[in-house]
Amino acid sequence: MGHQQPRTVFDSDAVPHSARISAWSDAVSRLLVPLRFTSRSQTIDGRIQELRTGEIRVIRCTASAHMGTRTPALAGGRGASQVKVAMPIRGTLTVEQDGRRMTLVPGELAVYSTSQTYRVGSDGAFDFAIALLPGDMAEDLEARVVDASARPIDRAAARGLRDALLGAAPGAAHDAELIADRLRLAVARARDVASAPSRRARLHEEALEIIERRLSQPGLGPQYLADALGVSLRTLYAAFAGSRRSVAATIRARRLERARDLLSRADHDDAAILEIAAEAGFDDGPHFSRLFRREFGAPPSEVRRRRLG
Known part of the structure; x- marks a missing residue:
């Protein structure tokens, strides 16, 4: 399955205040990979939509300030050896991996590996999309992503990958191949302009x-x-x-x-x-x-x- 109409799969309004962090964590674990969530307000208010299902998954989250952490124990478990792409839509989004820290604004994106520890989130309310891609969709992809994680990416390459993942790119017949090629390009351009x-x-x-x-x-x-x-x-x-x-x-x-x-x-x-x-x-x-x-x-x-x- 590929692009689809957005479908709301989690809404914090249906969950008691005290259980919202746990419920958010369960939803993200089910849809993407397990993370440990923290919030200064002791809750996470927001909703999660599925934008794309299948081998390549994309969700959109509109949420209050929080941080998700892929701990060492989680990085070695379920969901390892995959690639994530973080794309802010409104507000800022911070990604940390391999000793690097990058704060993204709308129009930018970051790639990172689920096999290593990372932190992703924001100090304020934000709206963002996260894509999960198999690490073997391109040769040596995961190793290249680790080297490129939390580094600035050429804007043209970032826009091309974002459009392909969010459905704005033409040519659905070669959709997966196009995404793989654009991901490799974004990773290759993560170092210099x-x-x-x-x-x-x-x-x-x-x-x-x-x-x-x-x-x-x-x-x-x-x-x-x-x-x-x-x-x-x-x-x-x-x-x-x-x-x-x-x-x-x-x-x-x-x-x-x-x-x-x-x-x-x-x-x-x-x-x-x-x-x-x-x-x-x-x-x-x-x-x-x-x-x-x-x-x-x-x-x-x-x-x-x-x-x-």
């Missing part, structure tokens, strides 16, 4: 990384890359302006190289040419064969024949 020339070079490098990861997906194209990187098509094209190939030509060339590599591997000797094409991201066999011949001077079947002798 580069100058304009180096931003362009970095964007080109990040686009190439996504191309390699998504090469087998027919939907990979300039628009997907622009969506994943959180930039306009014009900005994406500008990042490739100084390279030998355009965006589309780069994707096509890498797919053809992937197909040639597969044809040269013994473990693919029994695979049909159409299967090789599909694994390289082509969904039209005759079109693949024409492009392959044009690029390498021989059809795929001939390349395979030469290898087999």
Whole structure:
């Protein structure tokens, strides 16, 4: 299941004053991961809405001042090895992890790991969204998040990830992949805000990384890359302006190289040419064969024949 109509799953008005911290804790534990909650007022007033369920979960909380702590004992238990994204909507939100402390305002976000201790909350009433994502949705993601936790994130990358998680991003068909790519991008940009020339070079490098990861997906194209990187098509094209190939030509060339590599591997000797094409991201066999011949001077079947002798 993915995006859905917001559904209220907890409202403190239905709970006696003295039991509200405990009830809030139970609700958050059920929806996300266990935390220990404290409040100077000895209560937590507010409500929790589910914005998204399934592998990627998102809740929105409107609440009085409080702090949630992932203690050492909790960090090693249920809900470990996952990634959280904190996004303030109104008021400020403070995130602490790995000796770093960051106070966010609306429009900013922070990423952090559930496998390490952390604190998240506010000294005043606030409205915020929290996303919970599986740590294995991208290679080495959890380790990268630990290094990036509670660090400032490039605003463009933050906006792209926030829009994807809260449902403002286009293209629901590749929703999970888009979120994974935008999360990696946000984590990679958590350290510095580069100058304009180096931003362009970095964007080109990040686009190439996504191309390699998504090469087998027919939907990979300039628009997907622009969506994943959180930039306009014009900005994406500008990042490739100084390279030998355009965006589309780069994707096509890498797919053809992937197909040639597969044809040269013994473990693919029994695979049909159409299967090789599909694994390289082509969904039209005759079109693949024409492009392959044009690029390498021989059809795929001939390349395979030469290898087999």
